[in-house]
């Protein structure tokens with residue numbers, strides 16, 4: 001979470017923002033990140049960061065997605081079932097759902 005907060009601050013500073021209001025994150029269900037834990041970490045970290053004093057965190061969970069090496073099918077699944085629904089192969093590769101990404105940041109940018 002520290003990395004995410006750093007990235008948010010850097011993006012905000014680069015944009016010339018003086019305050020961040022909203023931070024929207026996507027978290028893949030295959031990450032070890034737990035939404036409650038993320039929210040808590042964000043609160044603690046944002047308290048130490050003047051830019052983020054008033055920032056609110058919004059989380060979107062992203063279902064994992066895999067591609068089948070046997071038949072090429074792309075499919076969504078939960079974190080425990082990665083068998084291809086089309087041909088039943090176990091030769092599948094995770095292509096989405098293990099990342100934590102910053103979707104957008106709402107910030108106040110003074111126009112001078």
Ligand SMILES: [Zn+2]
Nearest residue numbers: 068071084087
């Ligand atoms: Zn398949």
